[in-house]
Amino acid sequence: MTLGPLMIDLQGLEMTEEEKEILHHPLVGGVILFSRNYDSVEQVSALVENIQADRHTRLVIAVDHEGGAVQRFRHEFTRLPACAELGKIYDQNVDEALSLSYDLGWVMAAELRTVGVDLSFAPILDLGGISRVINDRAFHKKPDVIARLAFAYRQGMHDAGMAAVGKHFPGHGSIEADSHHEIPVDERSFADIEEHDLIPFKKMIDNGLEAIMPAHVIYPHVDKMPAGFSAFWLQEVLRKRLNFQGAIFSDDMSMAGAEVGGDFVERTRTALGAGCDMVLICNDQEGAIQVLDHLGDYNEPVSQVRLIRMHGRKLITRQQLTNDKDWQQRVKKLNALNPGQELDLGDDELL
Numbered sequence: 001m002t003l004g005p006l007m008i009d010l011q012g013l014e015m016t017e018e019e020k021e022i023l024h025h026p027l028v029g030g031v032i033l034f035s036r037n038y039d040s041v042e043q044v045s046a047l048v049e050n051i052q053a054d055r056h057t058r059l060v061i062a063v064d065h066e067g068g069a070v071q072r073f074r075h076e077f078t079r080l081p082a083c084a085e086l087g088k089i090y091d092q093n094v095d096e097a098l099s100l101s102y103d104l105g106w107v108m109a110a111e112l113r114t115v116g117v118d119l120s121f122a123p124i125l126d127l128g129g130i131s132r133v134i135n136d137r138a139f140h141k142k143p144d145v146i147a148r149l150a151f152a153y154r155q156g157m158h159d160a161g162m163a164a165v166g167k168h169f170p171g172h173g174s175i176e177a178d179s180h181h182e183i184p185v186d187e188r189s190f191a192d193i194e195e196h197d198l199i200p201f202k203k204m205i206d207n208g209l210e211a212i213m214p215a216h217v218i219y220p221h222v223d224k225m226p227a228g229f230s231a232f233w234l235q236e237v238l239r240k241r242l243n244f245q246g247a248i249f250s251d252d253m254s255m256a257g258a259e260v261g262g263d264f265v266e267r268t269r270t271a272l273g274a275g276c277d278m279v280l281i282c283n284d285q286e287g288a289i290q291v292l293d294h295l296g297d298y299n300e301p302v303s304q305v306r307l308i309r310m311h312g313r314k315l316i317t318r319q320q321l322t323n324d325k326d327w328q329q330r331v332k333k334l335n336a337l338n339p340g341q342e343l344d345l346g347d348d349e350l351l
Contacts, residue, residue, distance in 0.1 A: 003029035003057055003307045005272055005298055007249070007280045008288045013039050015050055022285075023051060023059070025292050029278055029307060030060035033117070038073045041115055041318055048116035060278070060310050065108055065120040068136055073115075078107050081337040083124060084136035086149055098152045100337070101139075103330040105156025105164075110314075113161050114321050118312040121213060121249070122157070123150045125166045125200040126173030134173045143199035150200060151207055161314030165249060166204050168215035169238065170227060171197025175217060182256055183226075184217045193219065202242055211247040211310060212238065214276075216258050225270075229261050234275030247306035250276045254284045263287075265294045277303040 007030035010019055022028065031051055038044050052058050063072050068082025081104065090097035105123070112120060125146060128138030139149040154164040170193055175186040186193075201212070214228035227233040228250045238244045250271045253264060261267035264287035268279045277300070281288040321327050 009282045033063045045115045066122040082136040083139045087140035101149045101152035102156040105153035109157040109160035109162035114318040123153045146200040147203035163210035165211040167213035172215040231274045247277045250279045252282045
């Protein structure tokens with residue numbers, strides 16, 4: 001069995017019989033977990049093991065676990081600071097900020113790997129300062145600083161056995177509207193976007209970034225469709241001009257920013273046709289079933305190779321990790337940052 005092009009979610013702490021049947025559909029290639037799927041390390045480890053049971057090809061298990069407000073698993077996991085905390089430190093002490101960014105990526109990835117999660121949709125490469133949904137999830141306002149901190153974060157993830165997913169291409173940070181609830185429109189020219197928002201993506205791609213998630217944002221002076229539905233953004237710019245060879249994951253098709261793509265089947269077809277390797281459908285099981293029933297046969301060998309590379313490495317036990325002195329030291333450094341008050345962005349949104 002190959003990896004299908006759809007990543008879907010689950011309703012609770014255990015799989016229902018219907019969900020077990022859905023996960024055996026050949027179009028399913030991944031599962032994204034939310035806070036509603038987590039109660040404890042033991043429970044989520046068992047859930048992931050059950051998800052993978054009876055599959056000839058392992059599914060890709062993902063979660064949004066950036067730090068700060070966006071951390072799905074909290075109890076028994078290290079409380080991770082928002083990435084903007086590192087940007088503040090960078091302005092005072094560059095070396096310290098880069099070291100902490102590596103630690104943040106490493107601890108996040110290492111802890112997730114102990115429960116069988118393959119990847120976190122991180123790091124954020126958007127510019128800070130304008131978008132209300134990006135907010136303190138962004139490392140900094142300056143693209144060069146974002147690139148440096150994100151590279152250190154990604155290196156920590158890599159050393160812990162996890163691939164990185166840069167988001168939201170070509171940049172969500174320069175528009176205020178929230179694509180979860182609106183259809184953001186960025187009126188800037190391609191040249192303006194290229195000179196600012198694209199810089200972190202380009203630098204990370206040049207340094208081996210494994211995957212990218214495009215934004216549900218329309219840039220009308222470039223293309224009438226949101227980036228995740230745009231062959232110009234995904235094939236002409238991302239694949240050809242930036243020479244990106246990794247996997248492309250769509251953002252959630254149930255978000256308001258995706259509604260311009262039609263119904264769920266049309267959205268999925270358009271996103272795959274534009275160049276996405278895997279399409280995410282979250283918080284709408286009926287929509288996911290519609291796609292499974294009506295998408296038809298789909299087989300893209302190049303996408304298969306890209307997606308298989310997203311499986312995690314270095315699977316260790318939680319006991320082995322907590323006994324590790326590097327983990328202990330890095331957690332102590334992250335705890336000292338004291339991230340303060342958290343913004344509740346809600347459990348049921350893909351960010």
